[in-house]
Amino acid sequence: MAGTGLMRWLERIAERMMLKARAEGKLSGLEGEGKPLPQRHEPDSAEAVGYRIMARAGVLPEEIVLKKRIDAARAELASLPEGAARDAALARIADLEMRRAIAIEARRRFMKP
Numbered sequence: 001m002a003g004t005g006l007m008r009w010l011e012r013i014a015e016r017m018m019l020k021a022r023a024e025g026k027l028s029g030l031e032g033e034g035k036p037l038p039q040r041h042e043p044d045s046a047e048a049v050g051y052r053i054m055a056r057a058g059v060l061p062e063e064i065v066l067k068k069r070i071d072a073a074r075a076e077l078a079s080l081p082e083g084a085a086r087d088a089a090l091a092r093i094a095d096l097e098m099r100r101a102i103a104i105e106a107r108r109r110f111m112k113p
Contacts, residue, residue, distance in 0.1 A: 046111055063107065066100035 021027050054061060073093045080086040 050111070061103070061107065063100050063103040066096055066103060070096045070100065 018027070027033075051061070070093060073089060073096060077086065077089045077093065080089055
């Protein structure tokens, strides 16, 4: 498969660049040196392609839009005193979080083979 050969070639180039940077001392003294890399969620290729297509079209997934709305609502909540307005803000955040969870689950089910 041609793609596999290309990936190996790119991996070899990246490895050489890292070895060169280490030999030149460019990798010493960096923050987190000697510690394991943090765990990251790596999207599968279908998910990554889907996000890339949406990004090119200038469209944000619903779950991302809802996350931004949740963050804004939480920022507003921080400035509210105890009372009815704060309770309403908490209810709005709970509703947005539930809608975001539904959107995430819908995407996962849609992407499932």
